[in-house]
Amino acid sequence: MDDIVKAALKKWPNVPHCYGWLALDARGEWYMRDDRIQAAGPFPVVKGSRIAHEKLREFIERNYLHDDAGCWFFQNGPQRVYVELEATPWVWRLTATAAAPQLRSHTGLEASFESAWLDEHGRLFIATDLGLGLVHTLDMECAANAVEAGLWLPQDVMAAALPRQFGFVRRPAPGTDRA
Numbered sequence: 001m002d003d004i005v006k007a008a009l010k011k012w013p014n015v016p017h018c019y020g021w022l023a024l025d026a027r028g029e030w031y032m033r034d035d036r037i038q039a040a041g042p043f044p045v046v047k048g049s050r051i052a053h054e055k056l057r058e059f060i061e062r063n064y065l066h067d068d069a070g071c072w073f074f075q076n077g078p079q080r081v082y083v084e085l086e087a088t089p090w091v092w093r094l095t096a097t098a099a100a101p102q103l104r105s106h107t108g109l110e111a112s113f114e115s116a117w118l119d120e121h122g123r124l125f126i127a128t129d130l131g132l133g134l135v136h137t138l139d140m141e142c143a144a145n146a147v148e149a150g151l152w153l154p155q156d157v158m159a160a161a162l163p164r165q166f167g168f169v170r171r172p173a174p175g176t177d178r179a
Contacts, residue, residue: 001063001075015078019173022060022074023048023084026134028091028106030060033084043171044086061107066131070163071172082172089168090133092126094142100151101142103128116147117162118154125162126152132166 023031023043033048040046051057063075064083072089074081091106103111103126111128118124124135124143135143146152163169169176 001065002059004077011078013078015080017073017174018076018079018081020082020084022081024072024086024089024091024106026087026091027136028093030057043084064107066168069176070168071176072168073172084172085168085170087123087134088125088132088162088166090128090131092128092133092135092139094135094139096142096145101139101146103133105130105133106136113152116152116154117157119157119159119162121159123159124154125157127166132162132168 020038021033023033025031025044025047030051031043031048032051033043033046037046037048051060060074064072065075066072066089072083072085074083090111092111093104093106094101095104100113103113105111109130111126111130111133113126113128115127116124117127117132124140124147125132126135143152147154157165
């Protein structure tokens with residue numbers, strides 16, 4: 001977490017949490033969802049405005065955390081902005097290596113492989129030391145090579161079971177967080 005964010009938390013400790021205004025899609029893209037967008041429909045049916053500003057994305061990604069209940073949020077100064085997840089808290093980008101693929105999150109963090117999971121829709125999820133994430137669609141060839149080489153042995157899973165099994169909340173709401 002940025003030092004400026006820590007200082008703001010100390011200065012204003014009781015700022016109300018924010019829900020529904022920030023979302024992460026299955027490709028690791030951030031979306032702002034104002035009142036009008038929220039009224040138009042749920043995420044990801046109605047996504048909102050993709051955050052393209054590089055410095056804003058970097059700020060969000062440096063301050064992207066989770067609470068004890070598995071609700072993910074962006075600590076925006078003194079305000080905790082909870083994130084709606086289309087799939088998982090992480091989206092993995094893969095880099096082929098001589099051994100198993102290297103995993104890097106949509107926020108740029110490196111991760112260590114623990115297990116692979118394949119859902120009923122054919123989506124590949126990877127559990128790591130950081131948590132569960134979905135393999136980015138552009139990296140499925142690299143992932144398929146790891147599976148074919150026997151480096152990753154995906155287990156079957158129902159998509160609806162993932163949040164409970166891996167301890168995350170897709171749609172935080174007041175009362176689901178333990179902040």
